[in-house]
Every structure is written in structure tokens, then in C-alpha cells.
Amino acid sequence: MAGGFFALLDDVASILDDVAAMTKVATKKTAGVLGDDLALNANQLTGIRASRELPIIWAVSKGSLLNKAIIVPIAFLLSAFLPAVVPLILMIGGAYLCYEGVEKILHRLLHHHEEAAPTQADDAQTPEQQEQDKIRSAIRTDFILSIEIIVIALASFVGKPLVTQILGLSIVALVLTAAVYGVVAIIVKIDDLGLYWSRTANRILQAAGQTLLWFAPRLLKALSVIGTAAMFIVGGHLWVENIAPLHHLAQRWTYNIGGFAAWCTEAALSIAVGSVVGLAAYLAVVGIAKLRHR
DSSP: OHHHHHHHHHHHHHHHHHHHHHHHHHHHHTHHHHHHHHHHHHHHTOSOOGGGHHHHHHHHHHHHHHHHHHHHHHHHHHHHHOTTHHHHHHHHHHHHHHHHHHHHHHHHHHHGGGSSSOOHHHHHSOHHHHHHHHHHHHHHHHHHHHHHHHHHHHHHTTTSOHHHHHHHHHHHHHHHHHHHHHHHHHHHTHHHHHHHHHTSSOHHHHHHHHHHHHHHHHHHHHHHHHHHHHHHHHHHHHHHHHSHHHHHHHHHHTTTOOHHHHHHHHHHHHHHHHHHHHHHHHHHHHHHHHHHHO
16 A cells, blocks of 8 residues: 555656656747747836736736636647647737737838827727726737747647646746746836835935836837837747748758857748738738728
């Protein structure tokens, strides 16, 4: 009886070791997407009233966990029974991100003079409705990014026992969600921390607070640009990885190139492909809207 109990403990310990090792590998593989995820979410969750920043981030993080709770079992089922569908789903998600990126850029270029004045639609919405729109938009974007993260992580667990895959993928989902939205919360509260420090009696903290107050708006402005670029990088990458000629082209361009140079090359190709895909999707949406209006 005792021998069976200790054998069970040994099996559990072995499973946990496998989970820890494979989780570490999966987390490393998703690090690139995690950086884009962070930039995108930080960009989408800026411009919120200070008192509502943390509640909204908490709402989006709960939505992110729900996204992953939906995606994880579906990913297992698709990888087991319909693996050919996974690339198509990733490409559709990538097209959506690229479309949003194009729409965002065109809105800034064509309607930049309207930024200072609130539109009638903005006037018609209450602050609560605007918050809900921002939360829903952030959760939709998170859904696409979560699909890519889960699929990449799942590839790290191929060949492992089902229990190891389930536990490992669940841990990856929880850790990455906590990491992304924890850092986003820190970013959006930097100005509040700077204001608090600048009002203290300690001169060192005052100087640090003034530095943070100077740095915060510049960081948020940079994240706005980085977040938009990340839409094309992630969306375009999903097309590059799942279309053989583009994938071979990326491999040829990055052959014998390592580190940051290889990343820049892949990012440039992803942005180019993402721009074409996003513009095509945007024109298709506009064309369908005009046909429906007629």
C-alpha cells in the first residue's frame, strides 16, 4: 500500500517536472508575441480616466483569461482532429489585426483635424459606454493574440502526455496573462506615481517624480506607434508563417543572420505583408458596406 502511494507521488513529481520544463520552453517561444501583445494592450488601454485605469485593466484581464479558457480546449480538439484548419484560423486572425491597423492609420491621416473636437457619436455615449467599447475592443484584440500564443505554446508540448499538455498550457496562459496585464497596469500608473513622488518632501523622490512625469507621456506616445506597428508585425507574421513561399522568402532573407538583425528583417517583411493584407481587408469591408447601403 505504502509502495503504491510513493509510486503515485513519484509519478506526480515526474509530471510536474515535465510541466515545468516544457512550460519554460513554451514561454521562451512565445516571448516575441508577448512583447507585441504588451505593446498592443498598453496602447489600447491608454487615455482612460485615472480613477478607472485599474478597474478597466482588471476587466480586460478577466476577458483575456476567458479567451484562453475558450481557446485552449478548442486548440486541443483542432490539433487532434482538424490540424489543417489551424493555419486558416491564424491567418483570419492576422487579417483582422492588419485591418485594424490600416483603419487606425487611415483614421489618423484623414480625420486628424477631428481629434481635438469630440464627435457626435462621442457626445451620444456616456463614459460607461465608452469604457465598455474600449474593453470589448481590447478583449477582441487579445483573442487574436491569445490564439497565436496558445498555438505556439501547444507546439512545444507535442508528444507529451495529455495531462502534461493540459497543465503546461494552462500555466502558460495564466503566467502570460498576469505578466502582460501586470506590466500594462504599471505603465498606465507611471504618471500617478510620478505625481505622488513629486509632492513629497524628499528631494530625490521629487526629482524621480518629475522624471517620471516627463517620461510617462512620451512612453505612451511611443507605445501608440509601437502598438500600431505590432498589429502589422503580428498579423503579417501569421501570413508569412502559414504561406509557404513567404515563409521560404523569410528564411532566405534571414539566412546566416542572427539576433536583432534577423528580427528586424522578419519584422519588415511582416509589416509589408500585413500592410497589403490589411489594406485589402479594409477595401473589402468598405466595398461591402457600400453595396449594402445601395
